[in-house]
Amino acid sequence: MTCPQCKHENIAGSLFCDVCGADLEAAPAGGDPEIGSVLTCATCGHQNDADFVVCEACGQPLDDAEPASPIPAPTPAPPAADDQPPEMPPRPLLDENQPPPPVPSSSTPAGQVPGQLASGPRRGKVKLVVEQGLVLGKQFLLSDDRMLVGREDAEGQIFPQIDLTGLDEGYVHRQHAELTFEGTFLFVTHLGGHNRTYVNNRPIADQLPHPLNIGDTVRFGKVVLRVVEV
Amino acid sequence: MPEPLRLRVALDKPSRPLTGDFQTTVLIEAAPARALRRLSLNLGILLDTSESMAGAKLNHACGAVEGLAAQLQPGDVLSLVDFSTDAVVRLRGAPAGPATLQRVSDVLDRLRAEGVTNLQRGLDTVLSELRRHATAERSSFAVLLSDGYPTTTQGYVDTRQTPYFLRVDREMRDHGVSLSAIGLGDAANYDQAFLRRLADSGNGRFHYCQSVGELVTGFSRELMHLQRSVLADVMLHVRGLGGTIRRLWRVYPDKKLFHAPEVIDGGFDLPIGVLQDEVPQAFLLDIVTGARPAGRARLMEVAASWRMSDASRVEPQPVVLEWTDEAPALAQRNPEVVRLAAECLDALLEEELEEAVASGSLAQQTSVLARKKQLTARLGKTQATRVLEEMEESLAAGEPISQDALARSSQHTKPTQRLG
Structure with a gap:
């Protein structure tokens, strides 16, 4: 169930978009063409609301971003010409009567090495989306080689890149886990606190990097996040 | 039956x-x-007597507590704890009646506003006091009145809020004690989001009193609510x-x-x-x-x-x-459930708005505000929409959203209109 405003893939049956809160059941047909338009960030590819000044995923200015309609309208095919490359067929519009597509599977696809992301593990092209927690749909772009997951503690000078403060009332440790890109692999390492880190509902060992794939869920304290391609 | x-x-x-x-x-x-049949009350008042409460605030707070003590019914018991740098139990599970009323008056006359806001100590004291007087026939409630940010004993603002929420949540789960909070004064001087979440953790309610004159009404409204406890x-x-x-x-x-x-x-x-x-x-x-x-x-x-x-x-x-x-x-579709889900989303957007204001980003505030206003208007909340329009005007003038406007918006967002 794709959100018409932010293009986030919501679980079928959702009444509102987990990310931007848009009403997923309101009919957008015949509306103002400006409503629902998005700005694609030139740096990370994230699609932002049209009125955003900076990218909500990576924080880069959106001055150079190209506005785009979230659901491209089909355009009439130009007359065939031998010297023109063939055009891609228009993207089919969603049929409301058809069952929605299933959510990504959490198992590793056949032929894929654990820890290796399906579309290439480029930093800035993978994000974590909160699926269970106090703020559903919040996203964290994985843009650094090494990222601490935890809660901010200004007095202790702990400022995690994946800051789960406010998403969980006390079950996430200040230094809970670490996410690392190593070559073409993404790993999560539990840093040893009492409240465990889980991958696909199974606790992982302390201080031992555990591979993560697209579609996997990872739980810190009581917050469940899914690894999603940007 | x-x-x-x-x-x-x-x-x-x-x-x-x-x-x-x-x-x-x-x-x-x-x-x-x-x-x-109505349940009797085991009520504990937790009164902030830090330095910032000096003057009219403390006088009105004392008046409100006296008024509340006068409205207690036979079978109810009252405890009174004040906290600043430390916490002191002034009244221990006193039964409702003229004698208690006199004791409350005497105790309140002696209160002085001084020191820091050591809320952690205050919470521990009032919750353990309530536990002493709990019986099967009474329901236990704590009512907190504060005008400031919680501080450490050295007077620094205590930024670690989680322990407060966990403490109150544990007391509610293990001993059935609910906690309501009353925030007094300009919302810029206290963390209304913190007090509201504290009341949420304690399964209680949060009241926002902008002026001391509203205090009596705030206390009275809360007591009337508590006196309707039946299960x-x-x-x-x-x-x-x-x-x-x-x-x-x-x-x-x-x-x-x-x-x-x-x-x-x-x-x-x-x-x-x-x-x-x-x-x-x-x-x-x-x-x-x-x-x-x-x-x-x-x-x-x-x-x-x-x-x-x-x-x-x-x-x-x-x-x-x-x-x-x-x-x-x-x-x-069940329109009742769909509307209630929209109400929840409205509350979520309120929290996002609070985060945006805390971040200081005008772009973020504008973006969240636009989404919230759209939803609030669709829910037919005209007063709440008006507050959001005021916020829009502030942002258009290049000014951030004020804490006061945020507090009023929260007051409109938090309650849900009657079902059915």
Whole structure:
């Protein structure tokens, strides 16, 4: 169930978009063409609301971003010409009567090495989306080689890149886990606190990097996040 | 004799497609029967007497506490704790009556405003005091009045809020003590989001009093609410869960987001505290189910229990979902549940707005505000929409949203209009 405003893939049956809160059941047909338009960030590819000044995923200015309609309208095919490359067929519009597509599977696809992301593990092209927690749909772009997951503690000078403060009332440790890109692999390492880190509902060992794939869920304290391609 | 507690369940969509994961929102409402016997109160007042309360604030607060003591009914007991750098018990479980009224007056006359706001000590003291006077016939409540940010004993603002929430939440779960909070003064001088979340953790209510004149009304309104308590230690029991829980909200009488509960053997218990006469509590549960062959299947069972000598349990009620690919069935919606889900989203956007204001980013504030205003207007909340328009005007003038406007917006967002 794709959100018409932010293009986030919501679980079928959702009444509102987990990310931007848009009403997923309101009919957008015949509306103002400006409503629902998005700005694609030139740096990370994230699609932002049209009125955003900076990218909500990576924080880069959106001055150079190209506005785009979230659901491209089909355009009439130009007359065939031998010297023109063939055009891609228009993207089919969603049929409301058809069952929605299933959510990504959490198992590793056949032929894929654990820890290796399906579309290439480029930093800035993978994000974590909160699926269970106090703020559903919040996203964290994985843009650094090494990222601490935890809660901010200004007095202790702990400022995690994946800051789960406010998403969980006390079950996430200040230094809970670490996410690392190593070559073409993404790993999560539990840093040893009492409240465990889980991958696909199974606790992982302390201080031992555990591979993560697209579609996997990872739980810190009581917050469940899914690894999603940007 | 009618059941003391009635349960009602409804689904946003009674049917789902055969394939793929699908989210269904379940409404669970627990409503006490009319004319149940009122429970006595075990009430603890926690009064902030830090330096910032000096003058009119403390005078009015004392007047409000005196007024509250005068409204107590036979069987009620009152404890009074004041806190600043330390916490002191001024009154220990005194029974309602003229003698207690005189003692309250004497105690309040001697209070002085000085020192820092050591809320942690204050909470520990009033909660343990309430535990001493708890009995099966009384429901326990703490009411906190504060005008400032909680501080450490050295006077630094205490930024670690989690321990406060956990303390209050644990007391509510283990000993059934609810906590309400009253914030006094300009919202810029205290953290209204903190006090509201503290009251949420304690299953209580938050009142915002901008001026000292509103204090008496705030206390009085809270007492009237508490005096309507009829069922204590109410617990919802969900069993045989046929899916994964994504989110759990209390949606009526006001909104509170819970952690998704830990499911053990396909079920969980949810303590909801005390129920007041004619005030149901309603919850929304987002459940994701997987593919199945066509047909109807049990999504879960809901039961409830409470503290009472007999008939203290509602029998489990099945909640059934249909798997189908019939378009007319899939198109069915329950407008009541859909509206309540929108109310929850409105509360979530309020929290996002608070975060945006805290971040200082005008772009972020503008973006969240636009979404919230759209939703608030669609819900038909005209007063709340007006507050949001004021915020828009501030942003258009290049000024950030004020804490006062934020507090008023929160006051409009938090409560939910009566169901049905």
